Amino acid sequence: MHSIRCVLIFSALSLAVVIQGFSQQDPKQTAREYMEVAEGMISETKAIDDARPLMAAAADMDTTFIKANYEAGHLHLLTIGKDLAVKYFLRVYRQDPDYNFAILYWIGKSYQFGLEFDKAVGFFNLYKEKLTKKSNYQGKDKIDMAMVDRAIFECKNGKEYVANPGNFSIVNIGREINSEFEDYGPVLNEKEDEIVFTTRRRDDNLNPNVDIDNKPFEDIFYSKKTGGKWEFAKNIGPIVNTPYHCSNLALSKDGKTLFIYKDDGGGDIYYSILTNGEWAEPVPLPGIINSSFEEKSITISKDEKTLYFSSNRPGGFGGLDIYKATKDSKGEWSNVKNLGNLINTEVDEDGPFIDYDDVTLYFSSEGHKGMGGYDIFKTVYNPQKNEWTDPVNLGYPINTPDDDVFFSSASDGKRAYYSSVRDDGMGYTDIYVITIPEGLKNTEPVKAPVDTAKTVAVKEPVKEPVKEPVKEPIKEPVKEPVKEPVKEPVVTVKEPVKQPVKEPVKEPVKKEIKPIHYVVNVVNMADKTPINAKVKLAGLKDNIIVASTASGNGVYEFKVVSTKAKDYRLSVEAEGFVFQNQSVKIAGATDKENTITKTIEMRKLIVGDSHVLHNLYFDFDKASLKTESYNELNKLETMMLQNDKLMVEIGGHTDSYGTKAYITKKGIDARRITAVGYGKTKPLASNDDEEEGRELNRRVEFKVLNN
Numbered sequence: 001m002h003s004i005r006c007v008l009i010f011s012a013l014s015l016a017v018v019i020q021g022f023s024q025q026d027p028k029q030t031a032r033e034y035m036e037v038a039e040g041m042i043s044e045t046k047a048i049d050d051a052r053p054l055m056a057a058a059a060d061m062d063t064t065f066i067k068a069n070y071e072a073g074h075l076h077l078l079t080i081g082k083d084l085a086v087k088y089f090l091r092v093y094r095q096d097p098d099y100n101f102a103i104l105y106w107i108g109k110s111y112q113f114g115l116e117f118d119k120a121v122g123f124f125n126l127y128k129e130k131l132t133k134k135s136n137y138q139g140k141d142k143i144d145m146a147m148v149d150r151a152i153f154e155c156k157n158g159k160e161y162v163a164n165p166g167n168f169s170i171v172n173i174g175r176e177i178n179s180e181f182e183d184y185g186p187v188l189n190e191k192e193d194e195i196v197f198t199t200r201r202r203d204d205n206l207n208p209n210v211d212i213d214n215k216p217f218e219d220i221f222y223s224k225k226t227g228g229k230w231e232f233a234k235n236i237g238p239i240v241n242t243p244y245h246c247s248n249l250a251l252s253k254d255g256k257t258l259f260i261y262k263d264d265g266g267g268d269i270y271y272s273i274l275t276n277g278e279w280a281e282p283v284p285l286p287g288i289i290n291s292s293f294e295e296k297s298i299t300i301s302k303d304e305k306t307l308y309f310s311s312n313r314p315g316g317f318g319g320l321d322i323y324k325a326t327k328d329s330k331g332e333w334s335n336v337k338n339l340g341n342l343i344n345t346e347v348d349e350d351g352p353f354i355d356y357d358d359v360t361l362y363f364s365s366e367g368h369k370g371m372g373g374y375d376i377f378k379t380v381y382n383p384q385k386n387e388w389t390d391p392v393n394l395g396y397p398i399n400t401p402d403d404d405v406f407f408s409s410a411s412d413g414k415r416a417y418y419s420s421v422r423d424d425g426m427g428y429t430d431i432y433v434i435t436i437p438e439g440l441k442n443t444e445p446v447k448a449p450v451d452t453a454k455t456v457a458v459k460e461p462v463k464e465p466v467k468e469p470v471k472e473p474i475k476e477p478v479k480e481p482v483k484e485p486v487k488e489p490v491v492t493v494k495e496p497v498k499q500p501v502k503e504p505v506k507e508p509v510k511k512e513i514k515p516i517h518y519v520v521n522v523v524n525m526a527d528k529t530p531i532n533a534k535v536k537l538a539g540l541k542d543n544i545i546v547a548s549t550a551s552g553n554g555v556y557e558f559k560v561v562s563t564k565a566k567d568y569r570l571s572v573e574a575e576g577f578v579f580q581n582q583s584v585k586i587a588g589a590t591d592k593e594n595t596i597t598k599t600i601e602m603r604k605l606i607v608g609d610s611h612v613l614h615n616l617y618f619d620f621d622k623a624s625l626k627t628e629s630y631n632e633l634n635k636l637e638t639m640m641l642q643n644d645k646l647m648v649e650i651g652g653h654t655d656s657y658g659t660k661a662y663i664t665k666k667g668i669d670a671r672r673i674t675a676v677g678y679g680k681t682k683p684l685a686s687n688d689d690e691e692e693g694r695e696l697n698r699r700v701e702f703k704v705l706n707n
Contacts, residue, residue: 027061034058035068047214049079059088060644066092066099073106080421080428082402083114084641102143104130108151112372113401115162117155124152151372154401158371161396163549168398169435169542172424173417174627176230177223179203180427181215184419185248185406189255190302190356192410193225195417196236196258197431198247204235207243218245220260240272240279253302253356253411259285267294269309287333289325296320297406299353307333308352308361318346322363342388343379350374351405355413361388364405369393372401376418397545398434409436423571424543424631435542511591516560518546518586518596522572523554525601530554533574533602540567540583563588569615570600571635575642577602578611579635605639605646610703636702640672647706649674674705 035058038051052075059065059072073088089107092099100106108123128148131137172178173186179201186197198218205216219241223233235241240260249269250259256274260282261267268290270282284290289298291313298309305327310320321344325333338344345367351374352363359381364374368391376399377391393399394407400420407418416434522533535556537546546558546568565587572580580600587594603609615632616625625633640646650673 028065031058031062031065031068034061035065035071038071041214045214046212048075050214051075052079052081056088056641056644059091063091064095066096070100070103073110077106077109077113081641083110083116086110086114087642101130101137101139101141102127105143105148105151112151112155112158115158115401117159117162121152121155124148124155154370154372157369157393158396158401161371161393161399163547164395165397165545165547166395167544169539169544170397170420170422170432171435171541171543172422172426172627172630173431173433174230175426176232178426178430178627182428183431184429186417186419186431187248187251187408188410188417189251190253190411191255192415194222194251194255195225195230195431196220196222196248196251197233197419199233206235206238206241211245217243218247220246220248236279239281249298250300250353252300252304257300257304258282259298259300261296265290266292267296269295269298285333286331287325287328288336289333294320297351301354301358302356303358306354306358308339308354310350310352317341317344319348319366320350322349322352339388343391348374351376351407353408355409356411359383360409362394362407362409363391364403364407365391371396371399373403374405375399376404376407423634424627425634426627426630513561513563513589513591514593516586516589516594516596518558518560519598520556520558520570520572521554521597521599522556522574523599523601524577525603528601531574531577531602533572533577535600536571537568538571540569560586561589562586563590569631570598571631572600572602573635573638573642574602577604578609579639581615581632581635583615605643605704605707607704607707610651610701613700613702616700643707645707646704647672647674649676649703649705651676651701651703 034054038054038058041047041051041054052072055068055075056072058068062068069088069091073085073092076082076085076088086107089103089110093103093107097103104123104127108120108127111117111120111123127143128145131142131145131148177183177186177195177197179199181199181201183197183199183201186195188195197220199221200215200218201221202216204221205219207217207219209217211217220236221233222236223230225231240246240258242262245263247261248258249261251257258272258274258279260270260272262270262282264284269285271285272279272282274280289295289307289309291311293311293313295309295311298307300307306324308322308324310322312320316338322339323336324339325336328334343349343361343363345365347366349363349365349367352361354361361379361381362376363379364376366374368375368377370393376394378394379388379391381388398404398407398418402421404418404420407416409416414436416436417431418434419429419431421429422432518537520535520537522531522535523529524531530553532550532552532554535548535550537548537558537560538544546560548556548558550556565585568584568586570580570582570584572582580602582600584598586596603611613632613636616629640648
């Protein structure tokens with residue numbers, strides 16, 4: 001445990017020494033000092049997130065500094081920006097292919113995280129050749145063949161999933177819930193008007209100190225929805241939270257029972273009951289759930305009679321397995337059973353969530369047909385066969401090559417919540433809302449069949465005694481007088497009018513909807529030569545990703561299947577160029593072939609050029625940014641990470657009705673960013689009562705100072 005103040009002072013003093021050295025010494029010497037500070041952080045405080053930018057700075061100052069470059073790549077793989085590790089590993093490999101025995105494997109892993117699966121497989125195969133030639137090598141830096149084969153399998157899966165993205169809308173739940181730190185493990189009640197989650201944010205944390213990694217301890221936070229909007233999240237309080245790590249696991253459907261995780265006994269599950277608006281002191285689960293091993297995750301059925309949890313106790317199939325337990329007559333959890341090898345694998349399974357239908361189970365696994373790390377899968381219980389269906393990967397973009405876990409579904413099956421690291425995130429892991437289209441998830445429970453194994457006594461109907469009919473005495477018939485028949489009037493019968501026979505109405509033949517081919521050509525503005533870039537097309541509001549294929553030579557084709565006109569965000573990124581985030585409107589697909597071609601001209605990062613950050617949205621009369629702005633800011637951050645020599649001036653321009661624009665940096669060396677507030681001194685339009693003019697003036701620009 002470390003004091004926040006002490007750690008921050010240590011970091012500041014260390015950085016001050018390095019900065020002073022930078023101004024007095026050559027870059028190679030400064031790079032070594034940067035690395036020494038980074039290594040000190042790792043060895044003294046385990047603050048690898050703080051050490052990463054320093055190590056990367058050392059590597060960028062001296063690209064021939066092999067150790068710094070290898071460590072920079074390694075730290076990226078351990079934290080965030082895993083795809084950025086490739087440039088550091090490639091520097092190592094080009095200068096000394098034998099510096100690390102598995103360097104080819106690590107290059108492949110970085111490409112895998114960046115969704116460049118073909119390149120990843122190429123390096124994995126190169127490593128396999130090396131491993132085959134040196135099969136007797138037993139160094140600690142060796143990666144076994146089984147892991148390489150698994151990585152290749154994941155890349156093939158990933159290529160398949162990315163080429164056929166699911167029709168998911170994945171949207172950041174918002175700054176009311178998320179922070180610049182890790183936010184994860186969202187659980188909600190059935191009404192979806194209360195959310196509980198775990199965070200490592202500093203604000204409102206119960207512990208004034210930090211853990212050994214220089215981050216606050218985990219605390220459980222909650223928020224309530226009022227008028228359709230989430231309130232700003234609050235700490236759930238000291239009754240549930242401890243001064244150290246404390247995380248939530250599950251919430252009962254009625255929102256009155258909260259399950260939490262504690263480090264006791266190797267990792268045990270506790271629960272707290274909400275009574276009169278107050279959470280009670282957490283107590284261990286009754287029964288035989290907790291053991292001397294780790295019990296890590298839990299979910300409970302709607303009737304609260306069945307639960308599923310993960311554990312690494314002996315007798316499983318390897319790592320964490322998912323188990324099932326039922327509540328006995330005493331109210332204790334018993335009858336614990338492993339779900340079997342159809343669900344559990346030799347690696348970890350975690351984060352189970354039983355749906356409201358009580359037969360659909362979501363869970364995360366490092367095995368099965370995944371694309372890397374933990375992927376989220378779905379399986380459905382069939383009471384007739386007393387077995388689970390084969391787990392199905394939820395696909396891209398819900399799943400990525402990184403860890404995807406802690407998925408929970410809404411009661412109507414149309415929404416879900418989980419945590420992930422994405423382009424529009426506010427920091428590390430953020431909580432997202434997934435909108436699920438109809439038909440993706442079986443929300444109808446499987447009806448249990450009649451159990452023919454049980455003998456049921458069939459009762460015969462009670463037979464009433466047959467009564468003999470009572471015989472009446474025979475009476476002589478009475479003779480009536482003969483009457484003359486009455487003559488009926490003659491009625492002329494008209495023939496029915498024949499209605500014309502109607503031909504059956506033919507249903508109109510439904511014409512096949514043909515997707516729009518939206519072709520993007522990426523070229524260098526200066527000479528019109530093609531550029532291979534990272535190009536993405538997604539719904540502007542719903543963030544639904546459009547399937548794409550890269551044809552090479554800077555050509556990218558998207559298949560737009562929406563039948564309604566829609567606004568999209570087209571993003572293009574390439575190393576050495578200014579990123580672009582454009583809003584484009586595309587008409588709906590019809591039964592006619594339609595090809596739209598768009599050329600994106602990329603501008604080089606030229607010293608002196610200024611560029612407007614177009615997609616920043618501010619609160620009225622404030623410098624605070626709205627949630628929609630983080631995608632643009634993260635693109636700026638990525639551009640600076642890709643171009644290690646880039647130095648910029650961030651200029652805030654605001655009108656007379658607002659304060660200075662919001663200036664940010666995220667893990668970038670502060671010396672590379674100069675912040676300037678221009679106020680209303682450089683308007684692009686009149687600030688008079690013209691709302692559009694004030695909005696136009698309220699902008700943020702970046703100017704290239706060095707590259």
